[in-house]
Amino acid sequence: MRIVWLMVGKDLRLEWRTREIITTMGLLALLLVIVLGAARSDPESAPAAMWVTYAFAATLGFTRTFSLERDHMTALRLAPIDRGAIFAAKALANWFMLTVVQVISLPIFGALFTEKIWTRLGALALPMALGGAGLAAVGTLFGGLITQVRLREALLPILMLPVALPLLIAAVSATTAILDGQSLPAIGAQLQLLGAFDILFVAASLVLFDFVLEE
Amino acid sequence: MLVGAAWALLAAPDEVFQGFPQRIMYVHVPSVMTAYAALAVVFVGSVLFLWRRDARMDRLAHSAAELAVLFITMTLLSGAIWGKPVWGTWWTWDARLTTTLILWFIYVGYLIVRAWAPGSRGARAAAVIGIVGVLDIPLIHWSAILLRTLHPQPTVFRPEGPALPASMLAPLVVNIVAFLVMFVALLTVRVRQERTLSALVEVLEGR
Numbered sequence: 001m002r003i004v005w006l007m008v009g010k011d012l013r014l015e016w017r018t019r020e021i022i023t024t025m026g027l028l029a030l031l032l033v034i035v036l037g038a039a040r041s042d043p044e045s046a047p048a049a050m051w052v053t054y055a056f057a058a059t060l061g062f063t064r065t066f067s068l069e070r071d072h073m074t075a076l077r078l079a080p081i082d083r084g085a086i087f088a089a090k091a092l093a094n095w096f097m098l099t100v101v102q103v104i105s106l107p108i109f110g111a112l113f114t115e116k117i118w119t120r121l122g123a124l125a126l127p128m129a130l131g132g133a134g135l136a137a138v139g140t141l142f143g144g145l146i147t148q149v150r151l152r153e154a155l156l157p158i159l160m161l162p163v164a165l166p167l168l169i170a171a172v173s174a175t176t177a178i179l180d181g182q183s184l185p186a187i188g189a190q191l192q193l194l195g196a197f198d199i200l201f202v203a204a205s206l207v208l209f210d211f212v213l214e215e
Numbered sequence: 216m217l218v219g220a221a222w223a224l225l226a227a228p229d230e231v232f233q234g235f236p237q238r239i240m241y242v243h244v245p246s247v248m249t250a251y252a253a254l255a256v257v258f259v260g261s262v263l264f265l266w267r268r269d270a271r272m273d274r275l276a277h278s279a280a281e282l283a284v285l286f287i288t289m290t291l292l293s294g295a296i297w298g299k300p301v302w303g304t305w306w307t308w309d310a311r312l313t314t315t316l317i318l319w320f321i322y323v324g325y326l327i328v329r330a331w332a333p334g335s336r337g338a339r340a341a342a343v344i345g346i347v348g349v350l351d352i353p354l355i356h357w358s359a360i361l362l363r364t365l366h367p368q369p370t371v372f373r374p375e376g377p378a379l380p381a382s383m384l385a386p387l388v389v390n391i392v393a394f395l396v397m398f399v400a401l402l403t404v405r406v407r408q409e410r411t412l413s414a415l416v417e418v419l420e421g422r
Contacts, residue, residue: 166358
């Protein structure tokens with residue numbers, strides 16, 4: 001577990017110094033909010049616009065999950081640590097960056113779409129965190145898978161979005177219900193689906209990541 | 216030989232295909248069952264490939280994935296053609312329809328990875344996608360039910376008619392069997408083709 005945190009710290013420290021991924025992810029997210037808001041800015045469109053933005057920001061950022069190691073994969077493979085730990089560290093770092101994007105784009109959603117976001121902030125945090133975690137899990141698994149494949153920037157959205165669709169449907173529907181003023185127990189089914197998705201994909205990735213990193 | 220048997224079986228119930236849109240069932244239902252059978256083969260082949268490192272299993276999964284995409288496409292197209300006269304719409308966000316459509320996207324992605332990343336790296340990547348795609352099926356179905364209950368559609372859903380009369384059941388079963396036999400036949404041919412290809416590659420690289 002300590003190794004996982006060390007690796008998360010390393011990735012985030014490097015990201016803090018270059019700010020490559022977070023800048024591109026954040027800018028794309030802001031642009032998407034503006035484009036979607038210009039297309040339709042009624043409150044009913046807010047949940048869909050939010051999750052479309054997060055999903056696309058995720059596909060952009062997670063392509064670069066292993067960008068640092070691409071030329072040094074052997075070092076990562078030889079490191080005397082469990083492959084599951086590598087997955088956990090990368091997924092946590094990705095989740096953190098997606099959360100940053102979610103947090104910085106929220107005020108714009110509030111300004112352009114609906115002010116209810118402010119009054120329901122506490123309840124919104126749960127589906128946003130669960131949805132973000134699921135996107136990070138799927139994105140890290142597939143991001144690792146295609147690190148050394150040609151055209152990976154084009155490939156990640158094609159692979160990740162269909163698999164993540166159940167998560168996005170549940171997240172949009174939970175966000176809609178919360179913005180309509182419903183309480184958390186009322187959206188139990190959506191939260192269960194989000195939780196099930198997170199658990200399934202974290203578990204599957206921990207098992208499968210052994211094969212992802214192989215030469 | 217297997218191909219011949221499949222074609223014979225396919226030609227036999229051919230006379231049933233006349234007139235009514237309902238007869239699309241004889242293509243639609245066997246297609247979807249074959250598609251899911253193919254996905255099961257992809258899943259088993261992928262697991263065994265990652266576990267045992269057996270290139271034969273990889274070729275099996277690859278061939279089955281191609282056929283899965285083919286039969287899912289047939290399911291979606293025949294379903295749309297059937298849906299238009301019966302439901303009054305080409306498409307509706309019904310749980311089964313949504314699940315099938317998303318599966319199509321996942322396995323087309325699988326084939327793209329195979330095409331763009333040849334060799335053992337692509338094989339492993341594809342195996343992981345093959346496994347993940349099948350694991351995703353219950354979640355997709357669950358989420359599609361959620362979607363439908365939250366946004367009820369005015370369109371008519373699958374009319375749950377009475378159990379199929381024997382006069383329809385018999386040709387349906389014949390067709391399901393025929394489709395499955397055809398699937399096995401095509402799979403065998405495709406696997407053999409892949410085996411020849413990899414043998415060829417080995418010979419060429421050995422020189």
